[in-house]
Amino acid sequence: MIRKLLASFVVVAGVVTAAPAFAQDDTVNVLYAGSLVNLMERSVGPAFEKATGQHFRGYAAGSNKIANEIKGKLRRGDVFISASPKVNTSLMGQANGDHVTWYVNFAESPLMIGYNPQSRFAADFKSKRWDQVLQEPGIRIGRTDPKLDPKGAFTVEMMTKAAELYHQPDLVEKTLGDAENPAQVLPEETLVGRLQSGQLDAGFFYSTETSDLKIPALRPAPELQAKASYTLTILSDAPNRAGASSFVDFLLSAQGRTLLKQHGVDVVKPTITGNVQAMPPSVQAVIDAAAQ
Known part of the structure; x- marks a missing residue:
């Protein structure tokens, strides 16, 4: 029993005294x-x-x-x-x-509309205007919370401007729904992963995200640009x-x-x-x- 206790102490001591790779002050x-x-x-x-x-x-x-x-x-x-x-x-x-x-x-970093190249809507993004694709039935869109993240606020702002530019008063409602639509609003740090895994068809991202991770993306008209x-x-x-x-x-x-x-x-x-x-x-x- 004593040997077992000593062995256990050695193991525990090893865990406790193991030096970290960096000092806390560093x-x-x-x-x-x-x-x-x-x-x-x-x-x-x-x-x-x-x-x-x-x-x-x-x-x-x-x-x-x-x-x-x-x-x-x-x-x-x-x-x-x-x-x-x-x-x-x-x-x-x-x-x-x-x-x-x-x-x-x-x-x-400008705001872009990124999409999954394996999505069934991918071909549409190449042949139609992006706002038209975002209104298609069944498309899964991801964005961040406008109250917690500037990108989420930029998204709502850009879509509101697009509604005016393209003369579609109900564009925001058709594409985003409520500002905090639970079907779309996701934590910023998980949005890219959701798109890449196929859980989303499209989403709103900064150019640093789309460029860095080779996500196909479309830049909106200059009049709509947010960054x-x-x-x-x-x-x-x-x-x-x-x-x-x-x-x-x-x-x-x-x-x-x-x-x-x-x-x-x-x-x-x-x-x-x-x-x-x-x-x-x-x-x-x-x-x-x-x-x-």
Whole structure:
């Protein structure tokens, strides 16, 4: 019995004392818009770890959902990347908890209509206008919640404009139904997977998603164009401010911008909103370099 207890203790001790691959202080927690899952988890995160020796830990969800979790003190992070400047504004100021004091616009990605090439509606997307296909009986459409994700709000906005442009007053009702239609509204981080697995025939995605994952997609008319405007910031209560600065420096560096371009993101000249004096000097320096 004693031998068995000793053996069990050794096993348990081995589990408890096993050293993690990275020290906790070297972990950078990045909260980011769900449309960037592939980019962050397969490209930026690993490249950041290789370049700095620090550990990337990502959390993906709709930008508004993340902001609500930050406000409600349900989630903490070091860096926050959203798909809309409005989300950052909702976290700025004393009334909003002063979670964000500055942010940087660094990239954009247009909203597209993506479809599954194996869908029975795929051929129609090649021969008909996209809004006509979305009205066909039986088509399964996926989108995100307009209350939790900017992409969901952009989708409703774009379809409302399309109804006017194409003189179809009931277009929104025929294609989307209610704003929070449970048959269509899905978490942003699962939408691509649902389309690829055949659970959806079509959906609304940013170009970074369709380009990155080779999803056939159609770009709406210029009059209807909506796009993500990606922003990043270091949260005011970031537990690892040094690591957060290092991550932002990397993402805005020449190597980081190259990775963004490779994943179908339109890199733009960085612009700062908010209290510039609150920014780490290294971040200010890399922004100045990127702007040249």
